[in-house]
Amino acid sequence: xxxxxxxxxxxxxxxxxxxxxxxxxxxxxxxxxxxxxxxxxxxxxxxxxxxxxxxxxxxxxxxxxxxxxxxxxxxxxxxxxxxxxxxxxxxxxxxxxxxx
Ligand SMILES: [Zn+2]
Numbered sequence: 001x002x003x004x005x006x007x008x009x010x011x012x013x014x015x016x017x018x019x020x021x022x023x024x025x026x027x028x029x030x031x032x033x034x035x036x037x038x039x040x041x042x043x044x045x046x047x048x049x050x051x052x053x054x055x056x057x058x059x060x061x062x063x064x065x066x067x068x069x070x071x072x073x074x075x076x077x078x079x080x081x082x083x084x085x086x087x088x089x090x091x092x093x094x095x096x097x098x099x100x
Contacts, residue, residue, distance in 0.1 A: 014054075015054040018054075021045070021054065021056060021059060022045050025061065029060065029061060032061040033060075034062050035061065035062060036062055036063070036070035036071075036073070036074060037063065037070050039063075041066060042060075042061030042062045042070075043061075043064055043065055044061065044062055044063075044071065045059050045060070045062075046059065046060060046064070047059060062074070
């Protein structure tokens with residue numbers, strides 16, 4: 001199925017029956033209990049064990065774009081490929097000639 005994937009570098013090597021797996025995972029876990037924090041409301045289906053195991057047993061929900069962003073922590077543990085944060089420290093302006 002081409003189209004609609006542009007700009008999403010996160011999705012890779014998903015199986016062709018992904019939508020079916022999603023639906024099955026939803027039926028199995030309608031509250032979308034997150035497999036990382038154990039709370040409901042996971043917005044994305046995630047591989048519990050990273051790799052090519054796309055069986056339903058290896059898939060469960062996770063908080064990705066909603067708090068507490070469990071996927072972010074998981075990813076940062078596995079590699080910093082998605083790390084893009086740059087902390088900008090604003091230097092304090094000095095006024096050497098201050099004081100009159
Ligand atoms: Zn979670």
